[in-house]
Amino acid sequence: MIRTAIIIGSTRPNRNGEAVARWVFDIARKRADAEFELVDLRDFNLPLLDEPVPPAMGQYSKDHTKAWSAKIDSFDAFVFVTPEYNHSTSGALKNALDFIYKEWNNKSAGFVSYGSAGGARAVEQLRLIMAELQIADVRAQVMLSLFTDFENMSVFKPDPRHEKSVNTMLDQVIEWGKALKSLRIG
Numbered sequence: 178m179i180r181t182a183i184i185i186g187s188t189r190p191n192r193n194g195e196a197v198a199r200w201v202f203d204i205a206r207k208r209a210d211a212e213f214e215l216v217d218l219r220d221f222n223l224p225l226l227d228e229p230v231p232p233a234m235g236q237y238s239k240d241h242t243k244a245w246s247a248k249i250d251s252f253d254a255f256v257f258v259t260p261e262y263n264h265s266t267s268g269a270l271k272n273a274l275d276f277i278y279k280e281w282n283n284k285s286a287g288f289v290s291y292g293s294a295g296g297a298r299a300v301e302q303l304r305l306i307m308a309e310l311q312i313a314d315v316r317a318q319v320m321l322s323l324f325t326d327f328e329n330m331s332v333f334k335p336d337p338r339h340e341k342s343v344n345t346m347l348d349q350v351i352e353w354g355k356a357l358k359s360l361r362i363g
């Protein structure tokens with residue numbers, strides 16, 4: 178059974194991201210083909226990257242880096258729940274991605290985004306970052322509109338049709354996650 182993290186990519190007070198990620202988690206946990214865990218960046222309290230050696234060298238000196246490394250290392254696949262800030266993902270998520278390296282490699286990922294244009298621009302940027310982290314990002318993605326999937330842009334009321342797209346995205350993430358596991362073991 179592969180382990181999939183659903184990562185909340187926003188840390189600000191009053192974030193919409195937590196409700197979105199909990200909704201994804203509730204859909205995911207009905208499935209029997211993978212294990213799922215919600216991972217909240219807030220719980221790791223990462224500062225701006227403060228490791229003296231580039232993360233790809235794997236020489237972590239700080240306890241917060243070691244805790245983040247151990248958590249991400251325990252997964253085979255990821256779902257990034259991302260806001261769109263100035264046409265990109267959040268600084269908090271980019272920083273968390275930058276902090277470690279090999280823990281991301283040869284694993285799969287999918288995206289759930291939200292914003293005025295469904296967060297599409299944030300995901301396009303994340304896809305470029307995935308290549309450098311050697312994460313295989315799947316085609317299917319879930320785009321939620323601040324105008325039609327939230328009341329007053331703050332109370333999450335997703336259109337029911339999105340549940341199907343969450344499962345389509347998870348199908349791809351899980352299949353690729355299983356396939357890539359053999360690369361890491363072999």
Ligand SMILES: Cc1cc2nc3c(=O)[nH]c(=O)nc-3n(C[C@H](O)[C@H](O)[C@H](O)COP(=O)(O)O)c2cc1C
Binds near residue numbers: 188189193265
């Ligand atoms: C710093 C900042 C920049 C933003 N820039 C965009 C943007 O470029 N495009 C967009 O659709 N929404 C933008 N928004 C609106 C966010 O999509 C919206 O506030 C969303 O709820 C943010 O996610 P969060 O509540 O989980 O932090 C921005 C919000 C913030 C705080």
